Amino acid sequence: MKVLVPVKRVIDYNVKVRVKADQTGVELANVKMSMNPFDEISVEEAIRLKEAGTATEVIAVSLGAQQCQETIRTALAMGADRGIHVLHDGDLEPLAVAKMLKAVVDKEQPELVILGKQAIDDDANQTGQMLAALLGWGQATFASKIEMGAGEAKVTREIDGGLETISLKLPAIVTTDLRLNEPRYASLPNIMKAKKKPIDQFSPADLGVDPAPRLETLKVEEPAKREAGVTVADVAELVSKLRTEAKVI
Amino acid sequence: MHFGLSEEQEMIVSTVRDFVETEIYPHEAEVERTGEVRPELAEAIKQKCLDIGFYASNFPEEVGGGGLNHLDFALVERELGRGSMALTHFFGRPQNILMACKGDQIERYLTPAVKGERMDALAMTEPGAGSDVRGMTCSAKRDGGDWVLNGSKHFISGADHADFIIVFVATGEDDTPRGPKKRITTFLVDRGTPGFTIRDGYKSVSHRGYKNMILEFDDCRLPDAQVLGEVDGGFEVMNEWLYATRITVATMAVGRARRCFDMGLAYAAERKQFGQAIGKFQGISFQLADMITEIDAADWLTLASAWRLDQGLPANREIASAKVYASEMLARVTDATLQIYGGMGLMDDFPIERFWRDARVERIWDGTSEIQRHIISRELLRPLGA
Ligand SMILES: Cc1cc2nc3c(=O)[nH]c(=O)nc-3n(C[C@H](O)[C@H](O)[C@H](O)COP(=O)(O)OP(=O)(O)OC[C@H]3O[C@@H](n4cnc5c(N)ncnc54)[C@H](O)[C@@H]3O)c2cc1C
Ligand SMILES: Cc1cc2nc3c(=O)[nH]c(=O)nc-3n(C[C@H](O)[C@H](O)[C@H](O)COP(=O)(O)OP(=O)(O)OC[C@H]3O[C@@H](n4cnc5c(N)ncnc54)[C@H](O)[C@@H]3O)c2cc1C
Helix, strand or coil, rough: CEEEEECCCCEEECCCCCCCCCCCECCCCCCCCCEEEHHHHHHHHHHHHHCCCCCCEEEEEECCCCCCHHHHHHHHHCCCEEEEEEEECCHHHHHHHHHHHHHHHHHHHCEEEEEECCCCCCCCCCCHHHHHHHCEEEEEEEHHHHHHHHHEEEEEEEECEEEHHHHHEECCCECCCCHHHCCCCCCHHHHHHHCCEEEEECCCCCCCCCCCCCCCCCCCCCCCCCCCCCCCCCCCHHHHHHCCCCCCC | CCCCCHHHHHHHHHHHHHHHHHHHHHHHHHHHCCCCCCCHHHHHHHHHHCCCCCCCCCCCCCCCCCCCCHHHHHHHHHHHHCCCCCCCCCCCCCHHHHHCCCCHHHHHHHHHHHHCCCCCEEEECCCCCCCCCCCCCEEEEEEECCEEEEEEEEEEEECCCCCCCEEEEEEEEEECCEEEEEEEEEEEEEECCCCEEEEEECCCCCCCCCCEEEEEEEEEEEEEEEEEEECCCHHHHHHHCCCCHHHHHHHHHHHHHHHHHHHHHHHHHHEECEEEHHHCCCCHHHHHHHHHHHHHHHHHHHHHHHHHHHCCCCCCCHHHHHHHHHHHHHHHHHHHHHHHHHHHHHCCCCHHHHHHHHHHHHCCCCCHHHHHHHHHHHHHHHCCCC
């Protein structure tokens, strides 16, 4: 069974994000970029499936600028077998990404695609769901546990009320939540091997997809600064302030 | 000339950085407070390092190591330098000198050291012989087919966790035109060997939890099989293998300086006095400018010296320059950062006071600043007959 794992290059989670002076986006120059943390969880899960003998090949795919190859190499250094890079320099929206991933799925015929539930840059939480819809496959989002059976997967999902366990037929889409696993570090032998593993490159045109954005960003602003809180003396004062000042009750 | 890192090097750096930030930083305060590394914690760090194939990354692949060259290994140690030494000690880097193991020694010492099954320490210094290594009085005398060791060593780092120690002792004296000169032999001594005691050393202001121990030899009997290298060949072993350890000091100083600097920079941008960020005062901002300039200079000096070793070029002077410059740079950077923090810099609420204390030993061990300057100037003047 082949497993496809999309990995996105995003601003590192430790970086304090700054809005560009002209408000067209966030500052990316000289900013540390890393693999989206949810995608690390996807890569880890795929490698575990391979180690368990369930998966035969793990393919990491990234879409975007040339530097996305570094993100793919990171996946290869964690233990993925090969990479696919779709080179595109402009902005990519979830729908365009999902369409291109569909084209890759058509080519590679994986039985499982594991995506992060969201990327920490735009927090869209859409790509997995859109890909499932385009392919007509079953989807299990926000996975905190995956058990593979014959021709099916049993997935435990994190939902508002608690946990939900569903079973879905393969091929299928799974998106990962934080508690699914703890991603490993790249190992030194795998770092050394990563360079020798192949990365195929395509353009959006090769995949027959027009990646042009459908949305226009008007303005990017920093969230309003939180104001300092106040300490209230008792419950009565709290209730009164909630009613008269915060006006929430 | 090319000053960028390769993709592999980038990944090595980011992996070790991640490791240090995730597995080392959270435990630093505990080690500072207790002066100890809990055995379970030590074991956990070691096991994680083994799991990711970074244990003994400085050893060739043929003997089971990670096969890094001097430059790549310097990048690993630069990242490790950010973390507490007491803890990064378990991100195992056995002494390269173990490559001198022959025959049975390979199975008894080299292989288990590379696999993380046995830890080593190295002992040269004595109370009466520091910079002047040849002044050592700890000695081994022939008795039948064996050697009998007597004397003591002090300041021996990591001997508390070591399963065996690589010990340099005097095995005779030659008369030379410039006076008597000691012959030195290297021995592998197992913890628990009768007549050999490891006891607590002094409390150091630098690197709490990274203990230095005192070794005592009292008629400690060792067979020939414990000699590492040739009898009387201790200096050859030393010169061949210990040459590069000064790069460790230099590159770890660079890593620690960057961690410290980043905190100083952030503090200068945030701390407000007289109605503005203190970083806006030239008295502070010019210090930051000098600090980063010195850190970069030390970084390149160190990496270039490691690169020279890999190229098989003479590197003794360059390594000495890197060691003295990087360790003295660290002293200046930690002191200036502490100053930027004002009174809070002295308090153990922040790690700055620790960086400042830890920096002090770097100018002393692995050859003092004076000895490095001696090496550098000798190399320059000797060819001129001076
Ligand atoms: C925490 C710690 C851990 C250590 N770990 C180890 C270890 O694991 N194994 C080990 O073998 N050793 C270890 N050492 C010993 C270390 O290498 C020595 O401290 C160092 O070589 C200096 O020796 P010394 O302290 O005896 O000082 P000395 O040699 O007595 O020097 C005193 C002063 O005289 C100066 N001086 C000496 N000779 C000259 C000269 N020719 N010209 C100008 N100035 C000179 C020195 O620079 C220094 O300023 C450790 C030391 C410390 C502090
Ligand atoms: C152990 C200890 C005991 C103390 N005891 C007392 C006490 O008993 N009573 C009491 O009142 N206080 C006491 N203090 C406070 C002490 O006087 C202050 O720490 C000192 O005035 C510096 O203030 P700060 O620590 O807030 O640093 P900050 O004022 O925040 O300074 C941070 C850095 O910015 C620099 N800086 C600030 N302004 C400028 C400028 N305009 N231009 C250039 N650089 C600038 C400073 O020199 C420093 O390097 C004590 C402090 C310590 C550490």
